[in-house]
Amino acid sequence: MQTLNVLVVDDSHVNRLVVSRLIQALGHHVVTAEDGAQALACCETMLPDLILMDVIMPQMDGLEATRRIRERFNKRWIPIIFLTGKIEQEDMLAGLGAGGDDYLTKPVDIKLLTAKIRVMSRIADMQQRISHDAQRLEAYYHSNEMEQQLAEHVLHNLYGDRSQTGIEQWIQPAVQFSGDIITAARSPTDTLHIMLADSTGHGLSAAIACLPAATVFYAMTQKGFGINAIAREINKKLKQHLPVGRFVAATLAAINPQEKTVTVWNGGIPFAAFVNEQGQIEKQFQSSNPPLGILRNMDFDASVDVYRWSEPGRLMICSDGLTEAKGTQDDTLSLEALCSMLASPPGQPALAPLRERVLAHLGGHENADDISLVLAPCTASIGPATPAAQGTVFTQLSNWELRLDFGPKELREELGMATLLGWLNQIGLSEAQLSDLLLIVTELFNNALDHGVLALDSSEKHSSTGFTSYLMKRAGKLFGLQHGWIQVAMSHVTGEDFPILKLCIHDSGQGFDAARFLHSEPDNTALHGRGITLVNRLCRSVRYLENGSRVEVEYVLR
Amino acid sequence: MSVTFHIREQEATIQVHGHFNFAQHGAFRDACKAVLAQPGVKSVEINLMEVDHLDSSALGMLLVLRDQVEERHIQRLLISNAKPVVRQIFAIAKFDKFFEID
Known part of the structure; x- marks a missing residue:
């Protein structure tokens, strides 16, 4: 058994001496006090592992001292055993009510004292382990709480x-x-x-x-x-x-x-x-x-x-x-x-x-x-747009030319737009320019694919009932595409005041009559051909060649 | 709530009871482990007769089992006796693409 610090509280000098000797004989350290007040003071200096407490004492009796010790040192449980001459049930209840844990009758029997000390020591050990675990749990809880708060903050900002x-x-x-x-x-x-x-x-x-x-x-x-x-x-x-x-x-x-x-x-x-x-x-x-x-x-x-x-x-x-x-x-x-x-x-x-x-x-x-x-x-609009970031200058490359050829396999897998998007995102356009060019490229590329390579009739697309069947037809034709190509050429050249992006899209189809959309005003009620009108407005020039199977546009990078 | 299994000849059956969710994870994993440790097993059947509901973690467990079954070259993995509510969940997740659902 480990060595314990035992506090013996008794107003009788003889009793203190006898009990102290017994406890020392059992191999524990002893501190003594003459009354409740002294006992409290001892506890302030150093908390004992066990207290043997007389009940009737001058100044402050054992019950009061026990109550105060429990109140003052509530963080840690200290076993308190009352030493008393006789044990009446009423006294016993009062003692336990005040916060005592057990009773021993005087004169103290050494066998009984040894056994009780062992029991109390065992309970104290257990108590300490629990309190240690509780502390660890609390520390874990706090750090977990902090981590969760941090994560919540980060996720909130990310999705916010x-x-x-x-x-x-x-x-x-x-x-x-x-x-x-x-x-x-x-x-x-x-x-x-x-x-x-x-x-x-x-x-x-x-x-x-x-x-x-x-x-x-x-x-x-x-x-x-x-x-x-x-x-x-x-x-x-x-x-x-x-x-x-x-x-x-x-x-x-x-x-x-x-x-x-x-x-x-x-x-x-x-x-x-x-x-x-x-x-x-x-x-x-x-x-x-x-x-x-x-x-x-x-x-x-x-x-x-x-x-x-x-x-x-x-x-x-x-x-x-x-x-x-x-x-x-x-x-x-x-x-x-x-x-x-x-x-x-x-x-x-x-x-x-x-x-x-x-x-x-x-x-x-x-x-x-x-x-x-x-x-x-x-609805017709998704609300006001963010103001475009200004002043991104086209700096990375000054003059370049690029040509991309898309065959049946690339078109079937819809790699065309993805590739073009990738490229447009890398050439240092401002937000407004990117937005314009995405619109232009998407419109022209899709025209070349739908009406050129796949030879779909655009009038069907814009009728209220034909849209779904148009999409199904398109998906079917695209899935079975064996022949056909789209060639995209882009070049960046120095203009008079601003650089110019030239774009040429050429497809293997029979062409289509683009001229009639080119010079009409944008009309919100007719979706038919609206895209090309918009392209015409955004670009410095739009030219359809080779019966409409080839289109060349120039966009000014202001 | 539990997971039971039995092996007859070369056919293993794992049966799940109650709600098939994360609470069953340990039991389901142990059952899978036991079944897959048997040499000579040619088919694994997941019997969902007693399952009232399953959640996404159950779908995850099934995907893990599917990988393990493939690794051991077991020829057949079958999900059987799913109730309509469970079938509906498989349908939304398109699990018929990965499993033979009887």
Whole structure:
């Protein structure tokens, strides 16, 4: 047994001496006090491991001293044994009530004293271990709390800024961190990109798994990539970085106010739909892919679902935390009923009543899984644009020429625009220039592909009923493409005042009658040929050659 | 809530009971380990007859098992007796691309 420091409190000198001798004989150290007040003072100097306390003493008796010691040194438990002449039940209860732990009758029996000291020492050991563990646990809790706060701060800033996107969103984490994230950003061509991602599990590890997805989303949106390319890249990143069994279900959506289209790629999200102003589900975008991070990129299907609206509405996306949320009756929410609450003009806030409805459904219970919901207005405009950053000078290369040839394989895999985007992002354009050029290149390249190589009739595309069949025809023709090419040449030359970017796109098709769009005024009611009119306005010159199968434009880099 | 398994001839069956979620992770992993340690197993069946609900971590566990089964050149991995609610979850995640779901 370890050596203990024992405090003996007794007003009788003889008793103190006898008990002290006994304890010393057992191999422990002894400190003595003559009354309660002295005992308290001793404890102030050094806390003993055990106190043997007489009950009846002048000044301050044993009961009072015990009460005070308990009060004063409440952080650590010290065993206190009362020494008393006789033990009546009442005295015993009073002693235990004051905070004593046991009784010994005088004269002290050495066998009994030895046994009791051993018991108390054992309990004290245990007590100390528990208090040590509690301290460690508390320290862990604090450091964990701090780490969580830091992580929350970082994640919040990373996903935080959704200003100027016009979306409304709600995330209700199941634990401190949500494994669901919502990101939104405008592309340089004023298309709104939204992603709702739900990673395996919840908490910090789930939140971390979403990080690469968010980073790729923002970087590629800013550079003008489409959501299909973004989905493909996120899948690649997650497949590389996450262990098997961890993945991220996600819906990526692009809202294009000019074209009045919603484009969706859905991998594993249970609900994404276009809801009209009457609160009816006009189009539901089913999950047609596994979640991100499971498939090898060669097996990845980046095809998207496109819907064109005739009247404004909202895009609503929510995670399985909402669709599977169990109510008080063990029932789930009706999504039709939720959507019917969206019968209002899409510019107006509409999320709050939906959130109330979901919380009422949960009936005060905590949600078992992260809940996330996003509403995005689908209207003619996505709100005021950010002012373009000024003064980025075209510095990296002064004169260059570049030619890219795309054959059937490249066109089938839609590598054309991705390559051009990559290049446009590297030549040091200002934000405004990039936005203009993305619009020009996208329009001309898509014209060359759709109406040149694939020989699709554009009038069908712009009829209200023909759009879907146009898209299907396009996808079918592209999939089976065996012949054809598009050649893109870009050069940067010194102009009179400003440098000029020359762009020439040449395709293998039969050409088309572009002349009639070139000189007409932009007309918002007719989508037909609007793109070329816009290109004409942005460029210094636009020339169609070789029956329309070759176009040359000049853009001034002011 | 538990995971049980048995092996008859060369066919192993793993049966999950109750909610198939992260709480079952340890039990499911142990069952998989035991089944895959048996030499000569030619097929593994995951019987979900007793499963009322599964979450994304269960989908993750199934993907891990799929990798292990492939590594050991076991010819067949089958998910059987899934209830409609469970089927729905497989459908949303397009798991029919990776698993034979009976």
